[in-house]
Structures are given as C-alpha cells and as structure tokens.
Amino acid sequence: MVKKSEGIFICCDEPIKQYLRYLDQNHKFIIRDLGEGQLFIRQDAIKSVKEWVEEYLDQQTFRKPESANNFTN
Amino acid sequence: MSLLTSSFKDYKELQLAYSSPAVVLGIFRHISLKAQHFLMIFLFLDRMDEKSLVKFASSATEADEVLQELKSLMLYTCTGGNISMHAEVQKQLKAMLNGPILCTLRTKSKPDKRKPTIEDIYKITQNNWKNLIDYLIGLRERVSVSILRLLLHSGLVYQNGQEFPKTSECFRFLLKPQSIQIEFLLKHILAASSDKVKTAVFLFNLSLAELGRDYSTKDTNRGIIEDLTEIGLLFKCKQRSKRYYVAPPVIGLLTDSSKPIPLTEKFLTVETNFRIYAYTQSDLHIVLLSYFLKLEYRLPGLVVGFLTRDSVCDAFKEGLNANQIVDFLKNHSNSVPQNVSEQLYLWEKERNRISEYESYMLEEFADISLYRSTLNFAQGSGAYLWDNFDRRVIILHKSKAEPVLKYLQSLDRIVS
Numbered sequence: 198m199v200k201k202s203e204g205i206f207i208c209c210d211e212p213i214k215q216y217l218r219y220l221d222q223n224h225k226f227i228i229r230d231l232g233e234g235q236l237f238i239r240q241d242a243i244k245s246v247k248e249w250v251e252e253y254l255d256q257q258t259f260r261k262p263e264s265a266n267n268f269t270n
Numbered sequence: 271m272s273l274l275t276s277s278f279k280d281y282k283e284l285q286l287a288y289s290s291p292a293v294v295l296g297i298f299r300h301i302s303l304k305a306q307h308f309l310m311i312f313l314f315l316d317r318m319d320e321k322s323l324v325k326f327a328s329s330a331t332e333a334d335e336v337l338q339e340l341k342s343l344m345l346y347t348c349t350g351g352n353i354s355m356h357a358e359v360q361k362q363l364k365a366m367l368n369g370p371i372l373c374t375l376r377t378k379s380k381p382d383k384r385k386p387t388i389e390d391i392y393k394i395t396q397n398n399w400k401n402l403i404d405y406l407i408g409l410r411e412r413v414s415v416s417i418l419r420l421l422l423h424s425g426l427v428y429q430n431g432q433e434f435p436k437t438s439e440c441f442r443f444l445l446k447p448q449s450i451q452i453e454f455l456l457k458h459i460l461a462a463s464s465d466k467v468k469t470a471v472f473l474f475n476l477s478l479a480e481l482g483r484d485y486s487t488k489d490t491n492r493g494i495i496e497d498l499t500e501i502g503l504l505f506k507c508k509q510r511s512k513r514y515y516v517a518p519p520v521i522g523l524l525t526d527s528s529k530p531i532p533l534t535e536k537f538l539t540v541e542t543n544f545r546i547y548a549y550t551q552s553d554l555h556i557v558l559l560s561y562f563l564k565l566e567y568r569l570p571g572l573v574v575g576f577l578t579r580d581s582v583c584d585a586f587k588e589g590l591n592a593n594q595i596v597d598f599l600k601n602h603s604n605s606v607p608q609n610v611s612e613q614l615y616l617w618e619k620e621r622n623r624i625s626e627y628e629s630y631m632l633e634e635f636a637d638i639s640l641y642r643s644t645l646n647f648a649q650g651s652g653a654y655l656w657d658n659f660d661r662r663v664i665i666l667h668k669s670k671a672e673p674v675l676k677y678l679q680s681l682d683r684i685v686s
Contacts, residue, residue, distance in 0.1 A: 198634065198636065198683060198684065198685050199632050199633070199634060199635055199636075199640070199644075199678055199683055199684045199685065200632070200633050200634045200684075200685050201630055201631070201632055201675065201684060201685065202630070202631050202633075203629075203630055203631075203668070204629065204630075204631060205626050205627065205628060205629065206626070206627045206628075206629040206631070206655060206656065206665045207624055207625070207626050207627075208624070208625045208626075208627075208656075209623055209624045209625070210623065213623050213624060228631070229631065229633075229663070231656075231658060231661065231663060231665075232658060232661070235656065237629075237631050237665070240628070243626055246624070247624065247626075250623060250624060251621070254620060254621075254623070258579060260578070260579065260580075
C-alpha cells in the first residue's frame with residue numbers, strides 16, 4: 198500500500214542541506230532525506246528553517262569593519 | 271491591452287465599450303504589431319478562412335498566437351472555421367482611415383471666464399501628483415478618504431487598525447516611470463467603478479482631449495473627476511467648478527502608438543567600488559535611494575551612499591528584486607559597472623538558497639508497475655514535482671495532487 202504524507206519539499210545545495218541536517222538533531226523537522234539536495238520536511242517548520250538559514254548566511258558573510266570606512270578615500 | 275481586458279470579465283461590457291471610437295483606437299494601439307497587421311489586412315473582408323491566416327504570418331504558431339490575442343479581445347470571432355471581425359470595430363477602424371477621431375467629451379458652450387494658462391495647469395497638476403507620491407513615501411500625513419480607498423483597492427497600502435502602512439507593491443510602484451504609474455491607477459479606478467463601460471469610454475476619451483481646453487463635468491461620474499483632480503490628472507479652477515482641464519501626462523497616454531519614453535534624469539553616478547553619487551534635491555529620489563543604499567552623507571544637491579550587502583538585503587526583504595534595482599540604476603545613470611550589477615544578482619541568489627514547495631510525498635510502492643503508472647499519471651496531470659526510482663518516492667504539487675490521489679484510491683492502493 199502506498200503511503201501519503203503532507204509536507205514541504207525543499208531543493209537546496211549540499212552545504213545548506215548538511216546544515217539543515219545538523220539543525221535537525223535538535224529540532225526534528227526532517228521527515229525524509231531524499232538524497233542530493235532534496236529534503237522533505239514538516240510543514241510548520243518552514244518559516245523557522247528559512248530564518249535559521251538566513252542567520253547562518255549572515256554569519257558566513259565577512260564585511261569590512263565600520264571604522265575602516267574612514268580610510269576608503 | 272491590460273487596462274481593458276483585466277477589468278471586463280463580461281464580454282457584453284467589452285462589446286458595449288467598443289461602440290466608442292476612443293476605446294477602439296486605444297485597443298488597436300496597444301495590441302501587438304502583428305495583430306494590428308492582421309486587422310488591417312482583413313479590414314475590408316467580411317469573412318475569411320481560418321487556415322488562410324497562416325499565409326500572412328511567418329509560422330503556424332505565430333498565426334495561432336495572434337489569433338488567440340485577437341479572440342481574447344473579441345476583435346475576431348470564429349464560427350465553423352470562418353473568422354469575422356467584430357462588426358462595430360470594423361466600422362470604427364474604417365472610419366478612422368478617413369480622418370482623425372475626435373474626443374467625445376462634453377464641452378461647455380460658453381468660454382471660461384477664468385481660463386487658466388497651460389503653465390498653470392501644468393504646475394498645479396504636477397504639484398498634486400507630487401502630493402500623492404509624497405504621501406506614498408511618507409512625507410505627507412494624509413490623503414482624502416476616496417484616494418485612500420483607491421490606494422487600498424490597488425494594493426499600494428493596507429489597513430492595520432487606524433494605520434495604513436505601504437505594501438511591497440508600493441515600493442515597486444514608486445520605482446516605475448510616471449506613465450506606467452498613471453496607467454496602473456487608471457486601471458484600478460476603472461476596476462472599482464460601478465459603470466465600467468461608461469468609465470472606460472471616459473478614460474479613453476481623456477487621452478484624446480486637447481491641452482488647455484475646458485470640458486464639462488456634466489454626464490460624468492463626479493467621484494471619478496474629484497479623484498482624478500486630487501491626484502493631479504485633471505485640473506479644476508475651483509472645487510465647485512463645472513469645468514475641468516486634462517493634465518498633460520494623461521493626454522495621449524492610452525491612445526498614442528509610440529510608447530512614451532520614461533522621463534529619466536541621469537542624476538546618478540555609480541562607481542565600481544559600490545559608491546553612488548546622486549546629484550539631486552528631490553525628496554522622492556532620496557527616499558527611493560534609501561531603500562537600497564546606505565546613505566553616507568548629504569550635501570545641498572548631492573547625496574552619497576554605498577550599496578552594501580545589508581542595505582540591498584533590506585530592500586529584498588521589502589519585496590524589491592535585483593532586476594528592479596539594476597533597472598533603476600541603469601535608467602538614471604549613464605552606465606552601471608558590470609561588477610556592481612553582477613554582485614546585486616549574486617546577493618539576490620544567495621538569499622534564495624532554498625526553494626520550497628508545498629507537496630505530498632508518496633512512498634512505499636509495492637510494485638514497480640504501480641510506481642510507473644502513478645508516475646505517468648502524475649506527469650500527465652501536471653502534479654509531478656520530483657521522483658526517485660531507487661527510493662520509490664514521488665513528490666506531488668499539493669494544489670494539483672487531487673486527481674492522482676483519486677486515481678490511487680480508485681485502485682484501492684493508498685493508505686488514506
């Protein structure tokens with residue numbers, strides 16, 4: 198018998214997927230890991246997942262310190 | 271043209287609107303060149319064979335597209351392989367070949383005693399339009415109730431208790447050239463009006479009006495005239511006056527063939543180091559720039575700012591996209607360095623690292639033939655999103671999944 202489940206299908210690159218799997222250890226939102234860059238997750242989790250990823254990407258971006266602006270001319 | 275087709279759901283209304291030459295001209299000028307060509311070729315024929323159209327197009331698909339376009343506007347009707355043009359439109363177009371069509375707006379018999387000069391009309395209507403834009407960028411506190419209703423209806427603001435915050439649609443609206451902004455508002459005025467045919471005829475006729483000539487408010491919906499006056503598309507000497515004048519940007523807007531070139535002042539200089547110099551005094555320009563720039567300093571007549579990842583991401587969160595920002599920069603500067611535009615696209619891409627779809631997952635297929643047939647069915651019905659043969663998993667679009675689920679139910683092979 199075929200089993201049907203409802204949720205959000207996510208396509209992303211491998212690094213992001215690995216990060217989501219890391220988050221899943223605490224938050225348990227992944228229903229099924231579908232292989233390279235595809236996940237099937239719980240519907241109610243999508244909003245927080247997007248926030249976490251955004252936060253993570255912000256942390257990974259390096260910008261010059263504010264004070265350096267004074268020397269840019 | 272979007273102004274008409276989106277407002278008339280009922281074909282009868284469209285039919286009635288075609289009795290006005292201004293509407294026919296407006297429609298004719300806004301359909302594709304190929305469709306115009308088709309209308310002109312067959313103008314003097316009462317009926318033609320559907321198949322013969324292909325001879326006048328470069329390919330069968332093109333002929334089909336043009337035919338669809340003409341049919342969607344009711345310009346052509348098909349009966350049993352024969353095509354005939356809308357009789358009223360045909361009559362009007364023939365008449366237009368003989369001479370210019372005239373504005374049918376009602377005029378006053380007596381001349382205006384306090385006739386304003388064209389400069390006055392220009393200055394005051396421009397000022398009223400600026401008031402509307404000032405409200406949208408938060409420089410003015412309030413607008414009248416009916417204008418607020420129009421802004422709500424067109425989705426530029428939304429209601430939150432007593433407050434009316436701007437929507438992301440509003441940000442996109444502000445970045446567009448004025449002619450497109452006016453067309454957008456006219457479209458919503460038309461959509462909100464009670465007598466759509468009368469309003470459409472009125473709006474298209476405004477476009478044929480003569481600059482500096484007075485028209486009578488009689489026979490026309492007072493509310494619409496009041497609204498248009500307040501946002502600077504019409505001009506009235508006094509609130510009570512029974513005459514109105516048409517503002518320059520409206521004239522020719524809906525019926526001119528040449529698309530008006532957006533007024534673009536080249537006031538920006540974009541440097542390769544992401545610094546932008548804006549030679550402007552206009553509050554509108556400064557507010558627009560502050561959506562996606564980190565403003566550094568402001569001198570009389572000059573604003574300097576940086577495009578930073580943070581400032582641009584804030585703009586993305588407001589609902590802008592990289593294309594709109596690059597277009598804005600290109601329209602208002604002589605050139606945008608490629609590294610800057612590329613970086614904007616990269617920042618946008620970086621934000622969209624995840625694409626998500628609401629879906630159903632089907633798994634645990636007992637045999638391959640069921641898997642294959644379900645897959646075929648899903649692909650045929652458009653519900654298919656993704657599948658993996660090794661895992662025997664099929665993902666379906668949630669909104670389109672219903673037929674596939676029914677199919678499995680009918681085979682009695684699904685746990686519900």
